[in-house]
Amino acid sequence: MSALWYRVGPVITVVIAIFVLWYAGAVALNSAWAYDKAKRAGVELSTSELIADTLSQDKPKLPAPHQVGREIWKTTGGMVASGRAFSKRSLIYHSWITLSSTLLGFVMGTALGIGLAVGIVYNRTMDMSVMPWVIASQTIPILAIAPMIIVVLNAIGISGLLPKAVISMYLSFFPVVVGMVKGLRSPGRMQLDQMKTWNASGGQEFRKLRLPSSMPYLFTSLKVAMAASLVGAIVGELPTGAVAGLGARLLAGSYYGQTIQIWSALITAAALAASLVGLIGFVQKAVLKRMGMA
């Protein structure tokens, strides 16, 4: 019992603390509207009536956890139960839209990141020149550049999934470049000298030493890249006119003041990111253990 509590105790404590704060915040923020309604109706609110009202408004400033939970269930499990899992009102449908461009952008960003890292490690000119541009690229607010990427790609006839994936790529290649440059340079002087005593070619040195040595760095970068890629996909959905995806749900929710819808999309996005990052962590553990590096 105590060993189990040692493991899950801290997690449960934090979760409880979050719920307590969340409910307290909901009561505090939504009470103004509750008082307002009561005043217009000419009634006095008891404390329990006040709390009941703040936790059940249609468009609360801060929806209570159970309201968000009910909305998420209604738009996922409920949809599945009624056989409309992929209808336009289903969060599963919108999550899938966002997930597909997240994953495509993540793959593209990882490939670009590894490619640039290899260039930086093996080419002196790139070593001296590329990194400042890579860093500069990340100082531009993504919200500013996302619409332009959509517009420019649309102008040359590319629309749909790819422009959003490009925005994901733009965010996700960065941690991969930084991590992989460090990873590919992680073999020590001795290991490189050793390769030289065997008269190994550059390609052999890369495949047999540098690439395997970089794996711990790669996986750490991939976790950051995956989260960034999801943010990119959501941001990419905003300027496309809120057609589909979790970003579109956020935007539509804010047009109509549907705070419960916004929060349910936010929570879904967070859960999606957590499971994707968790999945990479799982693969990381398995691979590094297999490689004797964990």
Place this chain on the structure above:
Amino acid sequence: MSDAPVIEAKNLSLTFQTNDGPVHALKDVNLEINKGDFVSFIGPSGCGKTTFLRVIADLEHPTAGEITVNGMSAQEARRARAYGYVFQHAGLYPWRTIGGNIRLPLEIMGVNKAEQDEAVREVLDLVHLDGFEKKYPWQLSGGMQQRASIARALAFHADILLMDEPFGALDEIVRDHLNEQLLDLWARTNKTIGFVTHSIPEAVYLSTKIVVMSPRPGRITDVIDSPLPKERPLDIRDSKEFIEIAHRVRDGLRAGHEDD
């Protein structure tokens, strides 16, 4: 031709340019190493013993003088894979098994699978690690890892074995044991061995030729041809000859320090 030295250095100098001015790592080094010699390089830190070994291996380039290995330049010899090099740390790849680590240079050299298998079996037997082919490095002790790294250096049948303080990180007992095994291995393979060490007993016990070096500038102060027989049980270290050679090495090391 067979009498020609395997390794020959003529007036070899190597100067590193540093921010504090030039450092003379090696100055006018002349040395001949013959086939089948076991040569130890001994001296205090900074005497250039490791640098000299690295020059032979073409890992450093002399600024003056000449070095030939098997009658070729050091670079040609490295490209011809003339030597196996054992570093102070075993440097085994954790993601490869012991067998996989020994295979690594063979894969790089394009040796076919059947010959790889044969070579792995042969060298694991030489370093007494039979049965460890499928184990991972972390499953082995430090001494066993270093033996695996020696096996890896032997795997491609180079005639020359260069060893840079290979047992420096190991404790005395393991070290004695490995010294014995190394002599046995040397007798069985008839390799030419260049061995860098800090330890006087180790140098005297192992070598047919002891090169005593001293620092600032790195140079050779004495070359001792050992009169000890090729067969050397561990207790030879209590014999009169052994103690005399050790004494001469110590004198050589002290002489190198007189100008401090």
